[in-house]
Structures are given as C-alpha cells and as structure tokens.
Amino acid sequence: MHRLARTVAATALATVLALVSGCGGSDSDAAAGADGTALEKVTYLTSFGNFGRDAYAWVAKDKGFFEEAGFDVEIKPGQGTGGVIQTVVSGQAQFGPIDLTGGLLQMGGGQAKDFVAVAAIQQRTMAAIATTEGKGIAAPKDLEGKRLADTPGSVVRNLFPTYARLTGMDASKVTWVNGDAQTLMGTLAGGSVDGIGQFVVGKPTVEAVTRKKAVLLPYSDVMPDLYGNVLITSTKIAEQKPEMVKRFAAALLKGLEYSLANSKEAAEILKRNVDTTNPAAAAAELDLMAAYVAPGGSGSAIGTLDSGRVARSIAILQGADALPQGMTPEQIIDFDLVPKA
Structure with missing residues (x-):
C-alpha cells in the first residue's frame, strides 16, 4: 500500500483491536489460549478457492492473530458468494467473505437470508x-x-x-x-x-x-459505488455472540493489513498451506488488491462500511431492476458490529 493508506489502515486497525480487547465478558468460552484456556473452534471459508487474494486468512492463522483472539480456525476453500452464504447460514462454517453486491442480489431475490455483513474486506468491487x-x-x-x-x-x-x-x-x-x-x-x-x-x-x-x-x-x-468483499456471519451468531464476532473480525483484518504490507511473505505462507500456490502470482494479487482495500484518497479506513454509500449501491441496482424497492443497508449489514472509522 502507499504510505498514507498503510498509516490509515494501521491506525484504524489499532482502534478496532483496542475496542475489542476492552469488551471481554460475555464470551468466556472463547478466551485466548495463552493462559491454557481452550480455544474456540471456528470454520472460515475463503471467498473463492485458495488464491493470493485470500491469503490473509492463512496469514492470520500462521502469525497467531486468530489464536491471540481466542480461536482455533479451520480454513476451507469457498465457492463464491452463493456457496459461502449457504454454508455459513447452514452452520457448517461461522464466517466467510462474500461480495456485498452479490449478497444484496441474493437477499433481494429471495435466494438467501439469515446472514449479515460485519466488516469490509475491499472498499470497492473487484x-x-x-x-x-x-x-x-x-x-x-x-x-x-x-x-x-x-x-x-x-x-x-x-x-x-x-x-x-x-x-x-x-x-x-x-x-x-x-x-x-x-x-x-x-x-x-x-x-x-x-x-x-x-x-x-x-x-x-x-x-x-x-x-x-x-x-x-x-x-x-460502470458501477464505482459498489463495495467488494465483506465478512459475513449468520444472523444467529451476530445476535448471540457479538463480542466473539468483533474479535474474529479484528484478527482477520489484522491478517489482511499484514498481508498487504508483506505480500511476498503472505504468498509463501499460502504456499506452505496450499501446495498448488504460485507464490509470485499470489504476491502480485495482494499487491493489486491493496488499492481496493484502502483506496488512496478515499478516506475509508480498513474494515469500515458506510451506510450512505451502501444505500447508493442499492439505488443503482434498483434502477437497473436488479433489486426490489424498499431494501435498506441495515437488512444486510450489522452496523453495531462493523469497525468504526
């Protein structure tokens, strides 16, 4: 990332982690494992296979960010927005990234429900x-x-x-x-x-x-207002374990920020976990993705989602007859759980 983008991302991430670490209590079963307390098992889906763009989850696991947050994470390859939503809603996985626009289309068309976005991965669609x-x-x-x-x-x-x-x-x-x-x-x-x-x-x-x-x-x-991938969980988990969701999102975003600042190392970590990885291509994917995670001059901090911008995206899709009237950002995003700017 450019120096300014890195500074913005790091500052926002530090704020998220500070807020998360300060609100411990309701999820005692998910305490960190450094003191011997059992880690909470979580299944995470990548967005689409195991390419460089999804290396940040492996980095969060390899660098101990998930463990520090109290999680034992199993990472499985996702098969796109529809597949990730279905697997998370069914309880076979607890978290995964989907394209926000794809999620809106699935929700608006009645193909999916009972999931919410809790953090942005990319600030514009890829x-x-x-x-x-x-x-x-x-x-x-x-x-x-x-x-x-x-x-x-x-x-x-x-x-x-x-x-x-x-x-x-x-x-x-x-x-x-x-x-x-x-x-x-x-x-x-x-x-x-x-x-x-x-x-x-x-x-x-x-x-x-x-x-x-x-x-x-x-x-x-032609659709510059659209967000890219967002982290989702089931509505049930979001309602019952909000602090757990915040801790997981913070650890994942920490892996994302680290991966963009250290793309070659992130690619090697992915290679150690996924034999078919081409490290050079994976690192190049991460370098290209940096501009989408914290676009220069956008003022968007890593992980944040803006209600007004999501509303504009919905309006674009409604204008193209792709979404029914009446949909709101709050139907698909839990803004109480989203990192603050």
Missing part, C-alpha cells in the same frame, strides 16, 4: 470478466456471442445482467456455463470458453495459467 488477448474481447459489447464460465453463485455471474444493461450489451447473447473455483482458469487456458468470471486481482494468476496476456473488464468501470 468483480470482472477475464479473458486473454486473441479472443476479440476489448469492450463489454464484444462479449455478445461469446461463451463464459463461472460458478453458479458467483457475484460476477449474478451481477452480469446489471452490468450488461448499464453498458448497452445484450446479455441474452452471452452463453454461461458452470465452472469450479479452482478450475476456471484452466478452462480459459484450454480454450473451451472465451472468458471467465474473475476478480481484477486475478490478472497475474490468469497470465501464469494461460501463458497469455490477460484482458479484464472490471464492473467498477
């Missing part, structure tokens, strides 16, 4: 269509007549009709096929599809896998 040179795709309109792949619950896929409408593209002329988080890039490299749903930070990994220059069509070009 959703994009990824392809490579030679596919004849340089602008959204070029996607017409093409074949794209993504997981069914991915935010890129679910938000695509809105993206198409805002860019003047005919979404009905695009064919989508189902893919898996860990094999999507191989599908693109193999030539069976023309593009894939991807985050913009996936560019280095796309190039490493396909051995071609990547071409990205970022959704933020």
